[in-house]
Amino acid sequence: MIDIDAYLESKRELVNRSLFQFLPVGAPSVLTAAMRYNLEAGGKRLRPVLTLATTEAIGAGNESVINIACAVEMVHTYSLIHDDLPAMDDSDLRRGVPTCHKVYGEAVAVLTGDAFLTLAFDIIARYGLIEGNADKAVKISAKLAEAAGTRGMIGGQVFDLLAEGKDLALDDVEKIASLKTGALLKAAVTCGAIAAGASKNQLKLLEEFAGSIGTAFQIIDDLLDYEGTCEEIGKPVGSDQARLKATYPALLGIEKARAKTEKLYHDALEALEKLDCPTELLAALAHKLVYRAN
Amino acid sequence: MIDIDAYLESKRELVNRSLFQFLPVGAPSVLTAAMRYNLEAGGKRLRPVLTLATTEAIGAGNESVINIACAVEMVHTYSLIHDDLPAMDDSDLRRGVPTCHKVYGEAVAVLTGDAFLTLAFDIIARYGLIEGNADKAVKISAKLAEAAGTRGMIGGQVFDLLAEGKDLALDDVEKIASLKTGALLKAAVTCGAIAAGASKNQLKLLEEFAGSIGTAFQIIDDLLDYEGTCEEIGKPVGSDQARLKATYPALLGIEKARAKTEKLYHDALEALEKLDCPTELLAALAHKLVYRAN
Numbered sequence: 001m002i003d004i005d006a007y008l009e010s011k012r013e014l015v016n017r018s019l020f021q022f023l024p025v026g027a028p029s030v031l032t033a034a035m036r037y038n039l040e041a042g043g044k045r046l047r048p049v050l051t052l053a054t055t056e057a058i059g060a061g062n063e064s065v066i067n068i069a070c071a072v073e074m075v076h077t078y079s080l081i082h083d084d085l086p087a088m089d090d091s092d093l094r095r096g097v098p099t100c101h102k103v104y105g106e107a108v109a110v111l112t113g114d115a116f117l118t119l120a121f122d123i124i125a126r127y128g129l130i131e132g133n134a135d136k137a138v139k140i141s142a143k144l145a146e147a148a149g150t151r152g153m154i155g156g157q158v159f160d161l162l163a164e165g166k167d168l169a170l171d172d173v174e175k176i177a178s179l180k181t182g183a184l185l186k187a188a189v190t191c192g193a194i195a196a197g198a199s200k201n202q203l204k205l206l207e208e209f210a211g212s213i214g215t216a217f218q219i220i221d222d223l224l225d226y227e228g229t230c231e232e233i234g235k236p237v238g239s240d241q242a243r244l245k246a247t248y249p250a251l252l253g254i255e256k257a258r259a260k261t262e263k264l265y266h267d268a269l270e271a272l273e274k275l276d277c278p279t280e281l282l283a284a285l286a287h288k289l290v291y292r293a294n
Numbered sequence: 295m296i297d298i299d300a301y302l303e304s305k306r307e308l309v310n311r312s313l314f315q316f317l318p319v320g321a322p323s324v325l326t327a328a329m330r331y332n333l334e335a336g337g338k339r340l341r342p343v344l345t346l347a348t349t350e351a352i353g354a355g356n357e358s359v360i361n362i363a364c365a366v367e368m369v370h371t372y373s374l375i376h377d378d379l380p381a382m383d384d385s386d387l388r389r390g391v392p393t394c395h396k397v398y399g400e401a402v403a404v405l406t407g408d409a410f411l412t413l414a415f416d417i418i419a420r421y422g423l424i425e426g427n428a429d430k431a432v433k434i435s436a437k438l439a440e441a442a443g444t445r446g447m448i449g450g451q452v453f454d455l456l457a458e459g460k461d462l463a464l465d466d467v468e469k470i471a472s473l474k475t476g477a478l479l480k481a482a483v484t485c486g487a488i489a490a491g492a493s494k495n496q497l498k499l500l501e502e503f504a505g506s507i508g509t510a511f512q513i514i515d516d517l518l519d520y521e522g523t524c525e526e527i528g529k530p531v532g533s534d535q536a537r538l539k540a541t542y543p544a545l546l547g548i549e550k551a552r553a554k555t556e557k558l559y560h561d562a563l564e565a566l567e568k569l570d571c572p573t574e575l576l577a578a579l580a581h582k583l584v585y586r587a588n
Contacts (some may be wrong), residue, residue: 028452029445035444082408087400106381107455110404114376117408121415122439128432137432138422145416150329154409156326158322175413199547 004284015048018066034104034112038077041095047188048073053281054192057282067127067138071120072188075148078116081109083157140191148189157179168246182214208271216264216290219257222247265290298578309342312360316413328398328406332371342367342484347575348486359489361421362434365414366482369442373409375403377451396465412575441481450474462540477509502565510558510584512550518539559584
């Protein structure tokens with residue numbers, strides 16, 4: 001039986017230690033401080049942990065892929081900083097502390113986001129400079145760029161901005177969630193699989209798995225935002241409601257939304273069952289994600 | 295004798311044709327429109343032309359590196375969009391037309407910049423997926439990330455913001471110019487050299503060449519801004535003065551600043567003379583850049 005909480009805690013610590021090692025030396029001190037501030041704000045480190053767990057499932061150690069996991073988290077961090085900007089979601093709080101632009105001003109916040117995005121690709125390139133890694137690195141870089149790009153997170157954020165105040169159909173909500181959240185969760189798994197040398201079939205099944213838990217994760221997020229309290233999730237409750245954004249529970253009702261997460265969880269497990277490698281860890285992670293309370 | 299104007303014109307056309315082919319399909323239409331708008335605003339395409347000219351000097355054709363040249367231009371385009379934002383330089387005009395945020399709003403402008411940066415690394419990764427290119431691609435990606443990153447363009451922009459209204463020494467002005475402008479000009483040359491399979495010694499000399507013309511280019515920019523008229527350079531005259539930024543001519547005087555560009559031009563030629571490949575084209579380009587009138 002896997003102690004998933006202990007696993008998450010230990011991997012989160014590994015990720016945190018590693019992330020800080022990438023803080024720039026010789027850059028303007030306010031920029032380094034702003035980058036440090038965003039990393040210190042913490043977060044679940046879900047994406048890098050998924051990367052690490054995937055490589056373990058395929059049978060590779062953490063040492064070779066921890067940098068890739070950090071790159072994935074940096075893309076996530078960049079997207080939060082830019083999404084929070086006054087011109088975008090105009091959020092004052094993130095992870096329970098003031099957002100980057102509230103502390104460092106808008107200009108530095110834009111540049112701090114840019115810095116994390118650039119650093120992510122820098123890390124992957126440097127991973128690729130190691131003997132024998134170049135082929136994997138270009139595949140990982142391509143997957144991450146696709147997930148982050150116009151047909152991934154950036155596209156999702158634009159659709160989300162355009163959707164404000166409009167009545168959306170469930171299809172639209174699903175599309176936005178799949179681009180804004182699903183794409184990077186999927187890439188976290190895919191990049192780990194590529195780094196670990198997964199076969200084509202393993203990659204396909206792991207992407208199916210990641211697609212299902214990515215959507216489930218977003219629905220849970222919506223549900224927690226719908227039901228939650230400010231203390232529990234660290235951002236103003238109902239901020240999405242206030243901005244009249246359509247969410248899964250708003251469209252489906254709470255019960256049907258919960259049922260959908262159950263269905264997606266079982267889809268994820270089905271994909272895992274077809275894999276020819278140990279999947280207990282990924283199954284436990286999926287359970288944790290779908291049945292989380294914050 | 296090289297007809298450098300005809301060369302520039304033909305390469306600029308090649309770059310323009312190629313850039314538009316990378317516009318996303320299936321992305322939100324406002325995002326694609328904003329990306330197209332920024333590409334249509336034109337510009338000298340100096341960086342991608344430098345990339346192409348470098349590969350020609352080393353003896354490679356344009357077909358294999360046009361995508362790399364486009365990636366370099368996209369990093370440049372992203373940086374202009376973000377630098378122009380209200381929270382940064384707050385520029386209303388760029389290349390003679392309204393800036394991205396003036397036309398599409400701040401949110402879309404931030405995301406359009408993000409999209410160009412991400413697309414640049416996407417293009418390099420996809421170049422690396424072609425048989426035999428992976429090693430070159432990771433080197434190019436690393437060089438571009440370094441030039442764009444905290445110890446390159448992003449760092450330079452932060453130093454520049456911090457310098458506003460302060461009395462800067464020449465050293466500071468040089469540092470900012472080398473980070474904000476020099477780093478990407480150098481990367482444009484380096485990336486072309488790597489793609490063309492340059493030797494270590496060729497790479498070193500080409501970087502020296504690019505370093506010199508990069509600084510010269512920035513001084514000329516400052517001089518044109520100092521002396522120019524709005525019609526000639528397409529942005530409000532003296533906008534730098536108005537923001538009390540220190541520039542080369544402000545610190546050195548116009549004559550000494552001009553003399554410095556002459557010296558840098560000759561340094562650039564010296565580096566070229568040591569190269570074991572045809573350098574007439576690069577020399578002609580350097581001359582054109584240093585003696586340009588806009």
